[in-house]
Amino acid sequence: MILPSPPAAAPARVLLANINRYDQPYPVYPLGLAYVDGALRAAGHATWIWDACTDAASLEEAVAKFQPDFIGLSLRNIDTVQCVNPHSFVPELVEYCRRLRTVSHAPLILGGSGFSIFPKELFALAGVDYGIAGEGELPFVALLAALRSGTGPEAIPGVVCRSSTGSVSVSPCRLSGVFSGAPFHEPRVLQAYAQHGSLPGIQTQRGCPLKCCYCTYPVIEGRRSRFRSSDEIVDELRQLSAHGMRYAFFVDSVFNTKTSHVVETCEAIIRAKLDMQWECFLRPGGITKDLLQLMQRAGLRHIEFGADSFSDTALDSYGKSFTFEEIREASQLANSVGVQYSHFLIFGGPGETPDTVEETLARAATLPAAFFFATIGMRIYPDTDLWKQLAPEQQGETAADYLVDPRFYLAPGLTAEALHARLRELQQTASNWIVGDPPAAFSNALTKLRQRGVRGPMREYVDLLQRLAMPPNSGRERRGIPAV
Ligand code: B12
Numbered sequence: 001m002i003l004p005s006p007p008a009a010a011p012a013r014v015l016l017a018n019i020n021r022y023d024q025p026y027p028v029y030p031l032g033l034a035y036v037d038g039a040l041r042a043a044g045h046a047t048w049i050w051d052a053c054t055d056a057a058s059l060e061e062a063v064a065k066f067q068p069d070f071i072g073l074s075l076r077n078i079d080t081v082q083c084v085n086p087h088s089f090v091p092e093l094v095e096y097c098r099r100l101r102t103v104s105h106a107p108l109i110l111g112g113s114g115f116s117i118f119p120k121e122l123f124a125l126a127g128v129d130y131g132i133a134g135e136g137e138l139p140f141v142a143l144l145a146a147l148r149s150g151t152g153p154e155a156i157p158g159v160v161c162r163s164s165t166g167s168v169s170v171s172p173c174r175l176s177g178v179f180s181g182a183p184f185h186e187p188r189v190l191q192a193y194a195q196h197g198s199l200p201g202i203q204t205q206r207g208c209p210l211k212c213c214y215c216t217y218p219v220i221e222g223r224r225s226r227f228r229s230s231d232e233i234v235d236e237l238r239q240l241s242a243h244g245m246r247y248a249f250f251v252d253s254v255f256n257t258k259t260s261h262v263v264e265t266c267e268a269i270i271r272a273k274l275d276m277q278w279e280c281f282l283r284p285g286g287i288t289k290d291l292l293q294l295m296q297r298a299g300l301r302h303i304e305f306g307a308d309s310f311s312d313t314a315l316d317s318y319g320k321s322f323t324f325e326e327i328r329e330a331s332q333l334a335n336s337v338g339v340q341y342s343h344f345l346i347f348g349g350p351g352e353t354p355d356t357v358e359e360t361l362a363r364a365a366t367l368p369a370a371f372f373f374a375t376i377g378m379r380i381y382p383d384t385d386l387w388k389q390l391a392p393e394q395q396g397e398t399a400a401d402y403l404v405d406p407r408f409y410l411a412p413g414l415t416a417e418a419l420h421a422r423l424r425e426l427q428q429t430a431s432n433w434i435v436g437d438p439p440a441a442f443s444n445a446l447t448k449l450r451q452r453g454v455r456g457p458m459r460e461y462v463d464l465l466q467r468l469a470m471p472p473n474s475g476r477e478r479r480g481i482p483a484v
Pocket residue numbers: 020022023024025026027028029031032033035036071072073074075076077078079080081082109110111112113114116131132134135136137140198199200201203216217220221249250251252253
């Protein structure tokens with residue numbers, strides 16, 4: 001991506017709305033909107049961010065005050081991706097769009113990672129004027145220029161719009177060879193999220209070339225990795241540090257897709273002597289002690305491994321590119337150098353059986369000082385390998401059927417209820433397991449910790465919070481737990 005040049009037409013006033021109010025595991029800073037904001041400002045437009053999580057004023061009040069020519073809405077989450085007690089955010093989106101129509105004639109432009117998974121369907125449901133699927137910076141600037149100069153926007157890569165015949169068209173995204181970006185971190189928004197205990201995100205690459213069967217990331221960001229220069233990454237970390245941030249989240253789908261990128265980035269961070277710690281997603285393959293220690297010197301404090309399963313049978317049918325032996329090795333290495341880590345696990349995907357479930361649980365118990373985040377069932381998304389395997393079109397279904405009512409794949413012979421009962425039973429005695437959304441007592445204790453100014457990786461408090469949330473007669477050691 002290359003930064004846009006100033007607009008041919010006059011500058012516009014663009015209200016950017018982040019409608020995500022979901023606060024698990026914490027309210028997530030709207031990084032995507034910061035990138036879009038940076039591109040619009042670089043192109044000379046005037047912007048204002050309204051944030052559903054942190055703004056005291058209503059969206060209507062923001063519209064009345066800012067008087068936008070265009071309104072951009074960011075849809076990050078479609079639903080909570082919980083098979084048990086799912087919650088869809090689509091009705092909320094539709095309601096926001098309806099409310100905006102009553103107070104403004106400005107065209108509504110919808111984007112974001114959630115939107116990019118179901119662009120045509122969400123465009124139609126929300127009744128917006130335009131959508132942008134995939135990355136938003138260049139297409140948004142190009143769309144504003146096209147609308148202001150009266151040229152047709154249909155050919156702009158990623159743009160979703162209604163054609164003159166009334167049909168919805170999606171122009172294919174064109175993801176350029178490089179990833180270079182300058183997000184604008186609005187201090188007001190950044191500080192408000194920090195107050196809520198949120199970790200600011202930073203992105204060092206886009207795209208993932210791997211082929212996990214359920215994964216939407218290659219759909220959103222492309223299949224080819226595009227790496228950001230270490231100078232840009234260091235500059236952004238320096239900016240975040242100047243705003244008082246001391247802990248960041250590397251939001252790359254996988255930080256270690258290429259070892260040389262990890263080495264260059266970490267060496268640059270070390271040279272810059274930044275007082276900043278961070279966590280990231282890693283794949284377990286190809287990790288060495290030297291690499292981990294380099295990352296640690298650059299500020300790594302916590303690793304989130306996207307392991308998905310500890311059974312080689314399930315790993316293979318999930319399309320993962322590593323084995324349990326690599327998971328074990330990476331876990332032991334992390335533990336040996338003193339970096340905390342957790343594993344995300346998906347129970348019930350293709351190839352899972354009661355035996356592979358038990359194999360995963362037994363192997364989990366062998367990993368030193370690990371935390372586990374378990375989900376049940378595999379959310380089925382269009383354009384993924386799982387979708388291709390299931391081919392729902394052959395049963396007369398469409399992508400829209402999978403949008404508002406979240407649908408999950410569960411391997412034959414398994415039920416969500418049985419898996420949930422088995423994992424909840426484990427969670428009762430093992431405080432290093434979180435199954436689905438955290439229990440209410442956990443969330444309440446977390447809120448109290450945040451109110452007391454606790455910052456940084458909440459994973460470090462998981463054990464304590466879990467033990468607080470356990471029933472008193474669960475047999476777990478409760479001594480030494482401070483009152484919160
Ligand atoms: C990092 C990450 C996390 C981290 C966030 C850490 C942090 N401190 O930021 C953690 C682990 C906490 C997390 C949690 C969750 N996540 Co998450 N996460 C991601 C991930 C990998 C990257 C997000 C990111 O920051 N990208 C970088 C920014 C720059 O990109 P972007 O937001 O997509 O923005 C670009 C475009 O979308 C577009 N754009 C964005 N806004 C707008 C607005 C307009 C107007 C326009 C035109 C364009 C536009 O332009 C931007 C720049 O190019 C994505 C997957 C992915 N690869 O996208 C999932 C993803 C966003 N998460 C997802 C989900 C579901 C969740 C959870 C609900 C999971 C759960 N059950 O707990 C929670 C919700 C958290 C919350 N409170 O909202 C889904 C959302 C879609 C869906 N399926 O519903 C994704 C897409 C993964 C998936 N399963 O498909 N997540």
